[in-house]
Amino acid sequence: MKKLINDPKNVVDESVEGFGLAHADLVTVSPDPLFVVRAGGATQGHVGIVSGGGSGHEPLHAGFVGHGMLTAAVPGPVFTSPTPDPIVAATIASDGGAGVLHIVKNYTGDVLNFETAADLADAEGIRVVSVIVDDDVAVKDSLFTAGRRGVAGTVVVEKCAGAAAERGDDLDAVAAVATKVNSVTRTMGVALAAGIVPHAGEPSFTLSDDEIEIGIGIHGEPGRERIALEPADAIVDRMLGPILDDLPFESGDRVLLFVNGMGGTPLLEHYIVYRHAASVLAERGIEVTRSLVGNYVTSLEMQGISITVTKLDDELTELWDAPVETAALRWGR
Amino acid sequence: MKKLINDPKNVVDESVEGFGLAHADLVTVSPDPLFVVRAGGATQGHVGIVSGGGSGHEPLHAGFVGHGMLTAAVPGPVFTSPTPDPIVAATIASDGGAGVLHIVKNYTGDVLNFETAADLADAEGIRVVSVIVDDDVAVKDSLFTAGRRGVAGTVVVEKCAGAAAERGDDLDAVAAVATKVNSVTRTMGVALAAGIVPHAGEPSFTLSDDEIEIGIGIHGEPGRERIALEPADAIVDRMLGPILDDLPFESGDRVLLFVNGMGGTPLLEHYIVYRHAASVLAERGIEVTRSLVGNYVTSLEMQGISITVTKLDDELTELWDAPVETAALRWGR
Amino acid sequence: MSLGISWVTAWIDDTVEVVSHNRTRLSELDREIGDGDHGENLDRGFSAVKVKFDTLPDDATPGAALKLVATTLISTVGGASGPLLGTAFLKGAQALGDAPEINADGVVALLTAARDGVVLRGKAEPGDKTMIDAWTPAVDAAGEAAAAGASPAGVLRAAAAAASAGAESTEPLVARKGRASYLGERAIGHRDPGAESSALIITAAADAAAATEG
Amino acid sequence: MSLGISWVTAWIDDTVEVVSHNRTRLSELDREIGDGDHGENLDRGFSAVKVKFDTLPDDATPGAALKLVATTLISTVGGASGPLLGTAFLKGAQALGDAPEINADGVVALLTAARDGVVLRGKAEPGDKTMIDAWTPAVDAAGEAAAAGASPAGVLRAAAAAASAGAESTEPLVARKGRASYLGERAIGHRDPGAESSALIITAAADAAAATEG
Ligand SMILES: Nc1ncnc2c1ncn2[C@@H]1O[C@H](COP(=O)(O)OP(=O)(O)O)[C@@H](O)[C@H]1O
Numbered sequence A, B: 001m002k003k004l005i006n007d008p009k010n011v012v013d014e015s016v017e018g019f020g021l022a023h024a025d026l027v028t029v030s031p032d033p034l035f036v037v038r039a040g041g042a043t044q045g046h047v048g049i050v051s052g053g054g055s056g057h058e059p060l061h062a063g064f065v066g067h068g069m070l071t072a073a074v075p076g077p078v079f080t081s082p083t084p085d086p087i088v089a090a091t092i093a094s095d096g097g098a099g100v101l102h103i104v105k106n107y108t109g110d111v112l113n114f115e116t117a118a119d120l121a122d123a124e125g126i127r128v129v130s131v132i133v134d135d136d137v138a139v140k141d142s143l144f145t146a147g148r149r150g151v152a153g154t155v156v157v158e159k160c161a162g163a164a165a166e167r168g169d170d171l172d173a174v175a176a177v178a179t180k181v182n183s184v185t186r187t188m189g190v191a192l193a194a195g196i197v198p199h200a201g202e203p204s205f206t207l208s209d210d211e212i213e214i215g216i217g218i219h220g221e222p223g224r225e226r227i228a229l230e231p232a233d234a235i236v237d238r239m240l241g242p243i244l245d246d247l248p249f250e251s252g253d254r255v256l257l258f259v260n261g262m263g264g265t266p267l268l269e270h271y272i273v274y275r276h277a278a279s280v281l282a283e284r285g286i287e288v289t290r291s292l293v294g295n296y297v298t299s300l301e302m303q304g305i306s307i308t309v310t311k312l313d314d315e316l317t318e319l320w321d322a323p324v325e326t327a328a329l330r331w332g333r
Numbered sequence C, D: 001m002s003l004g005i006s007w008v009t010a011w012i013d014d015t016v017e018v019v020s021h022n023r024t025r026l027s028e029l030d031r032e033i034g035d036g037d038h039g040e041n042l043d044r045g046f047s048a049v050k051v052k053f054d055t056l057p058d059d060a061t062p063g064a065a066l067k068l069v070a071t072t073l074i075s076t077v078g079g080a081s082g083p084l085l086g087t088a089f090l091k092g093a094q095a096l097g098d099a100p101e102i103n104a105d106g107v108v109a110l111l112t113a114a115r116d117g118v119v120l121r122g123k124a125e126p127g128d129k130t131m132i133d134a135w136t137p138a139v140d141a142a143g144e145a146a147a148a149g150a151s152p153a154g155v156l157r158a159a160a161a162a163a164s165a166g167a168e169s170t171e172p173l174v175a176r177k178g179r180a181s182y183l184g185e186r187a188i189g190h191r192d193p194g195a196e197s198s199a200l201i202i203t204a205a206a207d208a209a210a211a212t213e214g
């Protein structure tokens, strides 16, 4: 394992400290308990939005703290949900008197820790509503699984909910926006090579030189099936099929097409994937009206990508387009 | 080699096509000869700015085409300078009557092909001035080398020159800004693992599991020396030393600190590097007034980073802060 | 023959050591069917517990000591296992109240409350390939041993044996909770890391009791 | 005994084939001390030349044919070698003017102009570990052979031998131009890919001339 780190134990603390130094105009870092909050803190009278989860998915979540998106982010250890304490602290710091939305990716650990934190914040007199993101179509949502995972679609949820909070929606309305975005968002991922968790020192799974893993999550979990490497276009077909059939997305729909890199795949390849995905959507009569391409929800240095499609209506388009000023997403300001 | 590509021969064409589809609001792609120009083309009465070079460094250069930065970008084959034809075509498309600046990274191939293109554009009646970027302190600038390479500092040159063109500076003034930025910018890079050129199928160089390569360029060329892996902070010390001593940067200087990922290193690590770099600068009394962190000038999926320091005065700060709206860099609009 | 605070401290000391010793192995089990951090998570938690125990008053009740374990795990482990094991210890502690000594029935009550706490939070059933597959057989075996008149140490010994067998029994299962559930059939053949660590913790309790009684 | 358009087309056909055949090897040489694309670059260029040559009129002069090679290389190769080799062919073509046939002195003029073109663009000197280390010995040997009364094919044979030796002579050198110059001492022990490809091109010219003379 080769990484630009010092002690594996300090990876998250040092990285978040560096993040705070680099973006002092946007955020303030609380070192202990560890969370990242907008410079200036909560906006009085506005709903606060807190998200978080294991580290290793950067820029998610701290990279989305700022005007028009998150109020605070809580980075856990690498690939491990944070404990309730920092979530509670971040929730208190994000409360501007209008309550706080928790945006939680659907993993047992995240759900349980955020749940506990919400109870504790409630005991402090802060109203908390939680929305669970579960956009990953690779996992069957049934009684026999922990349900679909929350993956790249989280960015879209955070962006739109953030815009709703910024325009002054109340807590239930902001939560409704988050729920709505989640309900019209589907994602599927593929890995060519796993990342390496610093304290583990070995890849989470090993693929031979002609294998890829379809339906991976963002924590180095193995995926749904392992197949022989195919041309990019064929892989995109494999991924888009389940995404489009699931909602389903239909001819005439307007969508956001989001090609997300898992951290170790060059941008050159992202756009090759985007090209074919766009043409498949066009063939099906689905109109891509917004796009996002790049490393937004990563899995350390995993090689691979995910494709996310969100069905847009006028309201979601307006919320997507609203000004945002964060380290990783910025427009309109 | 595992990549999300179709035929290695079509990698650049398909990627640029995808880029054009994803960012149709910002750019227009000319497929043959291949170049990327601002949607709407040249701004009448303003200086045009064209840059380009081998592909594989994305988002450089196409990701910087748009308001406040490049007018056009010319992507060559992977790691190979484009030929004069598309450069000429991009130059013609970028001319708004006030002449065109070529920003050229200092590689023999880029310099020669842009030189030829400038002659040909001149023959078409377009005034072209070229500025060569050579910010890489890993290479000795002497009669016995091809001179310093142009690496990540190119982004800073393109940003500030773009802002100067946008505010209406004439060609000589825009070129003077580019030359000035280059003269106060220094960069050094390190690699933990080389990228793989699609048509080569093998890494450009091979490092064992405890080796790193100091002073690498962005084309997979081996670097200045190969050493045993060290903690991030020690590696940063090794890189910053030559950077700071070279200009030199001195106590009281205000600077932009730019930590650039080479493509395969997670953002988590970028900020660990940033953290220590910031503290070294602080110790030396150098004030970091602007920062940039992320994958901006990459070398396919190379694992590694570069550190760039640019000395800022009021003018350069203003040009850096000026609105920019491109696929990869966006603020103020 | 009952167990007091010295048993609790011996149990937790043992657990700290066993978890640290098995850190890599537990993370490796987790890498097979999860995200490879389970050993790391527990080790972070129990290292913190160790530090906290240094400040535990000598006259603390077993319940108070286990509550300290619970809150420390909840606030340091994270992931799924943090809230789950934390709740197990919290509910176990509540079951003990402020009794200074625990008899055989007390041990059964402790284990039962702990298991119920995990179910309350995680909603897993036996056979879902989770830590419940260690806890539930342990609770059952403990009840039987107590009914048969075993000592507290004997009850824990029976619980530990059942927990270990329970952990092993997860190997052929498909998971229905936690990350391993994403894998479907591919989880078959791998032992659940949380069941394994719970068996280790219950075994540490039995070892400590044997030594205490010894 | 002079060389005409049929020699040029045989030369270029040979070159297309030799470059394609050596594509991987040239890129591997370039990977050692450059960026690993030299074979790819030249193969892209000469493949394009092959296509262009299909439309070459039967009565084209050698100069016109070589000019077509030049402009095609310039507009398809890219990198450092594109403008450099392109200029070599361009200047060589200019040296031939519109003469239909080339004698021994013409061959020397062609090679000299080509080499001078490379120097004009790239400013390299002999010993800088570049393609110049193939071209300059080739020019010198050609001049000597012509002075000694060799046939055009003989002149090219001498040039080819010297170019090959020149390419080999780059191995112990430190590079002072091109990407390899970044490596300093680490370039020692590796042959310069551009010198090697130039030797292959000049050798193809000699082979074609030998076949033409038959
Ligand atoms: N719903 C649940 N009920 C009971 N135990 C669970 C549940 N979900 C997960 N677990 C247990 O948690 C273990 C994983 O813990 P750990 O690796 O520390 O957390 P994470 O899965 O968040 O990385 C699993 O092996 C399983 O035993």
Ligand SMILES: Nc1ncnc2c1ncn2[C@@H]1O[C@H](COP(=O)(O)OP(=O)(O)O)[C@@H](O)[C@H]1O
Pocket (backbone or CB within 6 Å): B079, B080, B081, B108, B109, B110, D030, D034, D035, D036, D037, D038, D039, D041, D042, D078, D079, D080, D081, D082, D084, D118, D121, D122, D123, D124, D129, D130, D131, D132, D177, D178, D179, D192, D193, D194, D195
């Ligand atoms: N200034 C120069 N003068 C002469 N030849 C040069 C010069 N710079 C580079 N070369 C030649 O170009 C070759 C590399 O060509 P190529 O790999 O195609 O281009 P690039 O270096 O742009 O990737 C070198 O091996 C060397 O022979």
Ligand SMILES: [Mg+2]
Pocket (backbone or CB within 6 Å): A054, A079, A080, A081, A109, C035, C037, C079, C080
């Ligand atoms: Mg985890």
Ligand SMILES: [Mg+2]
Pocket (backbone or CB within 6 Å): B054, B079, B080, B081, B109, D035, D037, D079, D080
């Ligand atoms: Mg090249």
Ligand SMILES: [Mg+2]
Pocket (backbone or CB within 6 Å): C030, C034, C035, C036, C037, C038, C079
């Ligand atoms: Mg785990």
Ligand SMILES: [Mg+2]
Pocket (backbone or CB within 6 Å): D030, D034, D035, D036, D037, D038, D079
């Ligand atoms: Mg090369």
